[in-house]
Amino acid sequence: MKAGISDQRGPTWRTIYARGSPYVKYGFLLLALVFLVVFVYRQWNAIQQLQFQFVPGLLALSVVFGLVGIAVGAVIWYMLLCFTPHRLPFRVLLSAYGVSNLVKYIPGVIWSYATLAYSIEKRGVPRSMALSSISLWVMVMIGTGLAASLPLLNLITANQQWLAAYVILLALVIVGLLAFHSERAWGLINALLRRMGRAEVAAAEFPPRGLIGAMFAGLGMWACFGIGFFLFCASLFPLNSQDLFFFGAAFAFAWIVGFVTPFSPAGLGMREGVLTVLLVPVLSPSAAVVVALLSRLWLVGADILMAGIAGLLIGAARRAENDARDLSEQE
Secondary structure (H helix, E strand, O other): OOOOOOOOOOHHHHHHHHHHHHHHHHHHHHHHHHHHHHHHHHHHHHHOOOOOOOHHHHHHHHHHHHHHHHHHHHHHHHHHHOOOOOOOOOOHHHHHHHHHHHHHHOOOOOHHHHHHHHHHHHHOOOOHHHHHHHHHHHHHHHHHHHHHOHHHHHHHHHHHHHHHHHHHHHHHHHHHHHOOOOOHHHHHHHHHHHHHHOOOOOOOOHHHHHHHHHHHHHHHHHHHHHHHHHHHOOOOOOHHHHHHHHHHHHHHHHHHHHHOOOOOOOHOOOOHHHHHHHHHOOOOHHHHHHHHHHHHHHHHHHHHOOOOOOOHHHHHHHHHHHHHHHHHHHH
């Protein structure tokens, strides 16, 4: 090596991203919260004049539908994993799914998926197979969510940015689903993952009938979430039952926008902002702000309840394993 020439290379894009990513994540979250606070402040006088109602029965029923929606999301993942050689009991997947719904509130999108992959990897499922099932699950969630958002199509087409986001997401879902039936696409995906230093994804065979079944289950999941969200709103303000589809579509679209926002944990801030804008044609701006903010507490409460159920399932599974081990030792 020539004198005076250092063999040290400059920082790579991975190093730059690793150093700046936390600041971007927290900065984005702080910016979203600032916008929400300013919006609430501007509407504060109108919020104080709102005529609230509280119907405990509707609120309890909305939580039940929210829990069912979360459980159906786990069913979709279970259906997809059943098409691989590595099948696991549904209670195992439900427990992992419930825990990951709390982990998603940690800044960084990767933690929730890492929890899902790690939980089934301990059960003997290869990491690549776990990642492939989770990737397909994400596509099903987004694809069916876009379908559930169709009642908002007139509102979406009026906004060029929302329309562009809708078309891009729909195209990505279609291309992604087709990729699961193309060896070349799998090779391209794995090549990109290798370049990023990530684990490769297994080219699992997902039959079309299985994907169709998962899609129908996804629509059922959004129906549960939509009904639950409508009942939650109806427990606070008097609503027209004819607006059920509109409220369900608004929740689905806001959920997707928050889901694909990379720097916002569980879509915090972004989902509430989009939901507020979407509900203004039906509710007053002040009522839309209240519903959007309280809906976060509603969904977090459902996630906590599901995590509690997951904890009970994990405890029951461990007790069953210990009992089986004790019986085998006695024999």
